[in-house]
Amino acid sequence: MPHWITDPAALDALIAAPPAAIGLDTEFVRERTYWPQLALVQIAAGDEILLVDPLAPGIPAALAKLLSDTRVLKIMHSASEDLVALKYACNALPQPLFDTQVAAALCGVAAGIGYQRLLQDLLGISVDKGETRSDWLRRPLSPSQLHYAADDVLHLDALHRTLSARLETQNRMAWLEEDCARMLGNAAQDEGERWPHLGMRSAQFLDRDGQIRLLRLLRWRDAYARDHDRPRTWILDNELAQALARTPPRDQAELQRTFDGQPKAPRKLAAQVFEALNAPLADEHDLPPARGDDRDRQAYKRLQQAVAERSAELGLPDGVLASRRWIEALQDGEDWPGTLSGWRRAQLEARLAPLLATTGGG
Numbered sequence: 001m002p003h004w005i006t007d008p009a010a011l012d013a014l015i016a017a018p019p020a021a022i023g024l025d026t027e028f029v030r031e032r033t034y035w036p037q038l039a040l041v042q043i044a045a046g047d048e049i050l051l052v053d054p055l056a057p058g059i060p061a062a063l064a065k066l067l068s069d070t071r072v073l074k075i076m077h078s079a080s081e082d083l084v085a086l087k088y089a090c091n092a093l094p095q096p097l098f099d100t101q102v103a104a105a106l107c108g109v110a111a112g113i114g115y116q117r118l119l120q121d122l123l124g125i126s127v128d129k130g131e132t133r134s135d136w137l138r139r140p141l142s143p144s145q146l147h148y149a150a151d152d153v154l155h156l157d158a159l160h161r162t163l164s165a166r167l168e169t170q171n172r173m174a175w176l177e178e179d180c181a182r183m184l185g186n187a188a189q190d191e192g193e194r195w196p197h198l199g200m201r202s203a204q205f206l207d208r209d210g211q212i213r214l215l216r217l218l219r220w221r222d223a224y225a226r227d228h229d230r231p232r233t234w235i236l237d238n239e240l241a242q243a244l245a246r247t248p249p250r251d252q253a254e255l256q257r258t259f260d261g262q263p264k265a266p267r268k269l270a271a272q273v274f275e276a277l278n279a280p281l282a283d284e285h286d287l288p289p290a291r292g293d294d295r296d297r298q299a300y301k302r303l304q305q306a307v308a309e310r311s312a313e314l315g316l317p318d319g320v321l322a323s324r325r326w327i328e329a330l331q332d333g334e335d336w337p338g339t340l341s342g343w344r345r346a347q348l349e350a351r352l353a354p355l356l357a358t359t360g361g362g
Contacts, residue, residue: 002049002150008062010050015066019045021073022066023156024094027136027149028085034225034232036081038089039136044153051149054089055139064092075156077101077115083187093187097180100156103163106172106179111317119155122162127151175343182339192222195288202242203290212284213277214245220276224269236266236273248277288332295331299355303327306351314347322348330356
């Protein structure tokens with residue numbers, strides 16, 4: 001039977017006699033806010049399941065102490081969004097971290113596999129998925145919500161033991177530690193995307209000046225959304241941002257007339273939007289261009305094939321060793337960026353360096 005926790009003393013007692021590892025998961029809501037609203041934290045400690053109410057006074061601070069206790073391994077599944085929720089609510093991150101989804105990919109089980117599917121495939125255990133879209137901020141939570149929440153951490157320790165054994169056999173535990181450390185580092189910084197225009201496919205159809213204007217707008221939008229805790233597209237939707245970047249208004253009055261003609265336009269923010277559109281950024285001339293299919297496709301295919309061959313040799317699922325995005329980044333001349341540093345570079349550099357030398361990348 002899971003225990004409903006609203007008293008910080010229960011978490012303090014767990015820290016006083018810390019287990020070697022805990023299963024950890026969260027439920028959060030992010031429909032009307034920029035930041036995820038932490039609604040529940042589930043902890044499996046030995047034979048006990050704690051359902052911790054982060055809305056109760058003193059609980060976030062107690063959680064922060066547990067999360068920061070490096071004596072306790074935190075076992076999670078697909079933790080990236082949970083990390084953001086925990087960081088915002090508790091100002092702490094679960095360290096050290098063992099992500100079972102990442103571990104499954106590195107073991108060769110599957111890439112991006114869900115918790116329910118991994119349990120079924122690896123341990124033959126079936127769990128309910130019925131409360132995935134529940135309102136986790138309501139109180140009291142229903143019995144079905146509590147049951148679902150408990151199931152989300154009940155089997156994490158068994159997954160950890162099974163996956164750890166495989167990683168050790170394959171000599172890949174260091175790979176997992178590196179990937180989990182990177183996830184934690186990204187969550188700790190969480191300063192927003194430096195080049196958000198690259199995530200908009202339509203940005204490739206703008207000229208360079210237009211892409212710079214779009215970058216200005218998207219950076220402003222992100223900062224405003226963070227400061228006011230509202231979803232980005234509630235501030236300025238992508239279609240309108242691109243239209244303004246392509247054909248900038250001559251003055252604020254023209255921008256205001258444009259906004260007055262569009263129901264979703266941020267009319268009250270016209271002055272700020274106009275200022276953002278015209279205020280140069282210190283690094284905007286370093287902007288990497290949003291590109292379509294103008295790369296050398298044959299060169300890309302050779303790189304992709306070399307990655308696929310090495311992945312097959314290692315028994316890794318497609319995309320784990322290097323995604324299309326990162327292969328293109330290498331082709332564009334970036335020096336082993338992002339996740340391609342570390343163990344991935346060690347596995348790929350000998351294969352890709354000769355190909356990159358002939359294409360001008362690397």
